[in-house]
Amino acid sequence: xxxxxxxxxxxxxxxxxxxxxxxxxxxxxxxxxxxxxxxxxxxxxxxxxxxxxxxxxxxxxxxxxxxxxxxxxxxxxxxxxxxxxxxxxxxxxxxxxxxxxxxxxxxxxxxxxxxxxxxxxxxxxxxxxxxxxxxxxxxxxxxxxxxxxxxxxxxxxxxxxxxxxxxxxxxxxxxxxxxxxxxxxxxxxxxxxxxxxxxxxxxxxxxxxxxxxxxxxxxxxxxxxxxxxxxxxxxxxxxxxxxxxxxxxxxxxxxxxxx
Amino acid sequence: xxxxxxxxxxxxxxxxxxxxxxxxxxxxxxxxxxxxxxxxxxxxxxxxxxxxxxxxxxxxxxxxxxxxxxxxxxxxxxxxxxxxxxxxxxxxxxxxxxxxxxxxxxxxxxxxxxxxxxxxxxxxxxxxxxxxxxxxxxxxxxxxxxxxxxxxxxxxxxxxxxxxxxxxxxxxxxxxxxxxxxxxxxxxxxxxxxxxxxxxxxxxxxxxxxxxxxxxxxxxxxxxxxxxxxxxxxxxxxxxxxxxxxxxxx
Numbered sequence: 125x126x127x128x129x130x131x132x133x134x135x136x137x138x139x140x141x142x143x144x145x146x147x148x149x150x151x152x153x154x155x156x157x158x159x160x161x162x163x164x165x166x167x168x169x170x171x172x173x174x175x176x177x178x179x180x181x182x183x184x185x186x187x188x189x190x191x192x193x194x195x196x197x198x199x200x201x202x203x204x205x206x207x208x209x210x211x212x213x214x215x216x217x218x219x220x221x222x223x224x225x226x227x228x229x230x231x232x233x234x235x236x237x238x239x240x241x242x243x244x245x246x247x248x249x250x251x252x253x254x255x256x257x258x259x260x261x262x263x264x265x266x267x268x269x270x271x272x273x274x275x276x277x278x279x280x281x282x283x284x285x286x287x288x289x290x291x292x293x294x295x296x297x298x299x300x301x302x303x304x305x306x307x308x309x310x311x312x313x314x315x316x317x318x319x320x321x322x323x324x325x326x327x328x329x330x331x332x333x334x335x336x337x338x339x340x341x342x343x344x345x346x347x348x349x350x351x352x353x354x355x356x357x358x359x360x361x362x363x364x365x366x367x368x369x370x371x372x373x374x375x376x377x378x379x380x381x382x383x
Numbered sequence: 384x385x386x387x388x389x390x391x392x393x394x395x396x397x398x399x400x401x402x403x404x405x406x407x408x409x410x411x412x413x414x415x416x417x418x419x420x421x422x423x424x425x426x427x428x429x430x431x432x433x434x435x436x437x438x439x440x441x442x443x444x445x446x447x448x449x450x451x452x453x454x455x456x457x458x459x460x461x462x463x464x465x466x467x468x469x470x471x472x473x474x475x476x477x478x479x480x481x482x483x484x485x486x487x488x489x490x491x492x493x494x495x496x497x498x499x500x501x502x503x504x505x506x507x508x509x510x511x512x513x514x515x516x517x518x519x520x521x522x523x524x525x526x527x528x529x530x531x532x533x534x535x536x537x538x539x540x541x542x543x544x545x546x547x548x549x550x551x552x553x554x555x556x557x558x559x560x561x562x563x564x565x566x567x568x569x570x571x572x573x574x575x576x577x578x579x580x581x582x583x584x585x586x587x588x589x590x591x592x593x594x595x596x597x598x599x600x601x602x603x604x605x606x607x608x609x610x611x612x613x614x615x616x617x618x619x620x621x622x623x624x625x626x627x628x629x630x631x632x633x
Contacts, residue, residue, distance in 0.1 A: 240406025
């Protein structure tokens with residue numbers, strides 16, 4: 125398996141997924157929010173590959189409220205990837221600046237600040253950040269908060285990559301994984317973007333209560349989130365077998381102060 | 384004396400750790416200032432930040448709003464179940480990492496590595512839910528199962544990142560690399576175990592945090608967040624002292 129081809133394949137697959145979801149979300153936006161009054165009779169409709177007769181034309185079935193799962197998946201994934209892209213851009217902007225600044229004498233000042241930021245588990249500080257800035261009732265402002273919030277806490281990873289002379293592209297995908305997972309957790313816990321706007325996290329939590337009658341509502345978003353995280357991880361690794369970073373070539377802050 | 388302090392690596396690491404702790408505490412204090420601004424619509428009270436840092440430093444972490452218990456006492460009382468789960472998970476991750484490291488000398492196939500990567504990519508908040516569902520339907524819940532099941536689930540979620548951190552320290556001795564990667568990955572461990580405790584009946588700090596969220600107990604939430612951050616700072620300091628070199632941000 126050629127690693128470089130694998131990595132570029134993963135990046136290509138991510139871009140294609142983003143494009144498909146963005147286009148799907150654009151053209152299926154109504155179906156993500158409206159109930160199928162024609163076919164829905166109180167129970168979730170199964171996907172067409174399980175029961176082609178009673179699926180009512182919903183390829184991946186409907187959720188517990190009779191809304192199309194595929195349309196909600198498009199909208200939720202597009203939102204998650206959009207948010208991750210915004211945050212990665214913010215982390216790159218701050219991290220590159222800090223990393224370049226830290227290459228010189230400012231290293232001894234930047235390193236403790238960066239370590240202070242990455243000491244927080246991301247979803248936990250994100251929840252505190254959301255509560256502090258928006259409460260639980262504002263969709264637009266909480267999206268905005270999250271769109272800048274994760275990036276504020278992820279910049280040290282980019283700065284670290286600059287200091288270690290690692291590829292910035294790898295660092296960007298390294299940053300994207302915790303952001304995607306933290307965003308899903310925050311939505312899963314009921315913070316962040318609020319219903320009826322679909323997100324991968326709130327689709328899971330709503331499907332959880334109906335898992336016995338409609339397991340596809342949980343399985344499909346889980347599989348998609350797993351795929352996205354997997355592709356980001358493949359895109360982030362320089363080599364699957366070899367050490368990604370053979371130690372630091374640079375002196376640590378302790379050394380630089382001593383020297 | 385100042386020159387001697389400058390030469391002492393431990394002193395430098397300590398000063399660095401204090402600075403990191405100050406930054407972390409200031410971040411939590413800023414969040415609380417924003418909270419005050421959001422809910423009470425007053426002006427920002429900048430003096431609250433040094434006031435908060437001072438109170439944290441002298442051990443006054445405030446009282447829980449739900450049961451008026453001191454926040455620090457509530458956290459320390461719930462620490463043992465969390466430490467148990469952390470130790471078990473770390474042991475599993477370490478065994479898997481050392482095993483892979485031993486095999487790596489003979490170059491495991493990329494296909495196996497891809498499979499491991501895929502297993503670790505399952506969202507860490509879904510697998511504990513699935514494991515809890517299986518345990519409940521098959522009546523597997525018991526004190527032992529409630530340690531083993533979440534431990535395995537957490538270890539699978541954490542293995543890939545831990546293994547990468549471990550490999551990044553390949554030039555060090557296995558023990559040194561293990562200590563450093565544990566310190567580096569501690570925030571991820573806390574994040575995963577914090578969610579796992581939501582599903583499994585383990586009365587740890589993670590469950591306390593979720594209770595705080597449910598009751599809008601802001602001193603408790605802020606205390607738990609700060610505790611997690613200070614724990615990570617302390618772990619990085621300890622790893623720096625033990626291995627003789629500071630951990631870089633990564």
